[in-house]
Amino acid sequence: MKRLLLLLIPLLAAPRLEAIPNSFVGNGIGIPIIPAFPRFNADLTEEFLTEDNWKRQEFSGPWRDEPALEGEKVRRMEALPLVFGEVPMSVTTSGDESGVSEITLGFLDAGLYFGYHFGDEQTREQREAGRDKRQEFERHFEDLVERLGERLEEGCGRGTPGVMGATPLMRTEYVDYVWEDFVLRLIARPEHSVSLHLFKRGGAPASYLESEFAAMDRRERAAKFAGAVVRSQGEISVEGIPMFVQGETPFCGINSLAMTSRYLGLRASPVDLAGSAGFENTGSAGGSNLIGLYRAVGEELGMRTSIVPTFDREKVVKSLEDGLPVIVWRRVSMEREKAHRQFAAARRQDPALAPPALTAEEMAKLPERDGRGLPSHASVVTGYSPATNSVIYAEPWGEDTRDRRMRVEEMEATAYAVVFFKL
Numbered sequence: 005m006k007r008l009l010l011l012l013i014p015l016l017a018a019p020r021l022e023a024i025p026n027s028f029v030g031n032g033i034g035i036p037i038i039p040a041f042p043r044f045n046a047d048l049t050e051e052f053l054t055e056d057n058w059k060r061q062e063f064s065g066p067w068r069d070e071p072a073l074e075g076e077k078v079r080r081m082e083a084l085p086l087v088f089g090e091v092p093m094s095v096t097t098s099g100d101e102s103g104v105s106e107i108t109l110g111f112l113d114a115g116l117y118f119g120y121h122f123g124d125e126q127t128r129e130q131r132e133a134g135r136d137k138r139q140e141f142e143r144h145f146e147d148l149v150e151r152l153g154e155r156l157e158e159g160c161g162r163g164t165p166g167v168m169g170a171t172p173l174m175r176t177e178y179v180d181y182v183w184e185d186f187v188l189r190l191i192a193r194p195e196h197s198v199s200l201h202l203f204k205r206g207g208a209p210a211s212y213l214e215s216e217f218a219a220m221d222r223r224e225r226a227a228k229f230a231g232a233v234v235r236s237q238g239e240i241s242v243e244g245i246p247m248f249v250q251g252e253t254p255f256c257g258i259n260s261l262a263m264t265s266r267y268l269g270l271r272a273s274p275v276d277l278a279g280s281a282g283f284e285n286t287g288s289a290g291g292s293n294l295i296g297l298y299r300a301v302g303e304e305l306g307m308r309t310s311i312v313p314t315f316d317r318e319k320v321v322k323s324l325e326d327g328l329p330v331i332v333w334r335r336v337s338m339e340r341e342k343a344h345r346q347f348a349a350a351r352r353q354d355p356a357l358a359p360p361a362l363t364a365e366e367m368a369k370l371p372e373r374d375g376r377g378l379p380s381h382a383s384v385v386t387g388y389s390p391a392t393n394s395v396i397y398a399e400p401w402g403e404d405t406r407d408r409r410m411r412v413e414e415m416e417a418t419a420y421a422v423v424f425f426k427l
Contacts, residue, residue: 026159055185090148115274116252119254148192199275238389242329308426314416323424393413397409
């Protein structure tokens with residue numbers, strides 16, 4: 005009897021954890037769709053479903069901090085684990101000082117899968133290769149949705165369908181599964197993405213609009229945005245705009261919109277927005293409904309969207325003075341982008357440097373703003389320097405591409421679409 009009690013002591017003293025359903029683990033043969041992504045050889049399903057880990061914000065694996073709004077904490081895994089029997093393309097957590105509020109597992113993402121290809125599919129060989137890859141993607145999509153749905157239903161029971169998005173273009177269908185103290189939200193966007201979002205019970209959002217902003221009237225929102233305006237040494241700038249990195253995707257217009265709309269109160273990721281824009285998965289933005297998406301985002305925010313074909317310095321400055329950044333679509337050339345990179349690098353060493361005025365020859369070589377088919381790019385204008393007649397802008401390429409500067413005359417000559425969001 006005494007020996008039996010001694011054997012039982014370790015079992016009685018050990019913490020008792022509710023085991024996750026076997027179906028969540030799957031068969032353990034998940035294979036990354038992009039093999040070049042680094043693997044973290046561990047199954048983190050149980051870790052992601054352990055509430056204490058959410059409070060401590062501690063999960064196994066290599067992580068890096070991502071740019072976020074003030075008071076928020078966003079982290080991204082730098083190597084990909086096995087989760088719910090699959091290897092995702094991306095894993096991120098978001099929350100604040102009190103702990104994690106959401107874990108996003110991006111199992112399939114067309115932007116990463118197809119990448120960026122300048123000029124779309126021009127030759128017969130490119131079109132055939134693109135068609136084959138889209139068929140392959142569709143097979144991945146159908147298999148993932150089926151496997152994940154079966155595992156979640158087996159472990160949680162039948163899910164509850166729901167819809168987010170107040171506008172037709174932003175309408176997003178999902179299925180919520182409940183297990184213990186967690187909500188597991190499966191979102192499958194045909195021809196675009198499959199993702200699983202983990203929330204604590206009661207924390208799953210019913211709208212893209214942040215509850216804080218939804219509770220504000222127009223005057224309160226205006227005051228909040230005006231509070232983000234900083235004036236220093238004669239310059240004006242809007243601070244607090246998050247960074248969403250475009251990477252090797254054709255989503256410059258999407259990421260610039262995500263950066264701007266997140267600041268304005270819309271909790272929609274680049275994946276959410278790209279899924280609503282109808283990209284054709286050809287490696288370019290051709291055929292997508294970006295203008296419709298920009299207007300839909302304005303409606304979701306309860307703001308007016310104004311899209312004009314020319315860059316008007318006075319209107320842009322007025323928007324910045326109200327704490328509202330401006331998105332600019334412009335024609336670009338390799339030569340000028342190289343010059344901007346070089347100037348940005350030099351200015352990091354000497355912040356007093358001002359963008360040099362363009363010579364007549366340089367102005368003549370700028371790509372024409374109405375040159376259809378020419379390379380184009382979207383950036384977020386966040387400030388203005390009257391002393392140098394320069395705009396301050398951010399590229400969706402990372403923290404080191406904030407605070408870039410360009411003379412107004414160059415922006416005027418190359419911008420062909422300027423987007424304002426107004427209260």
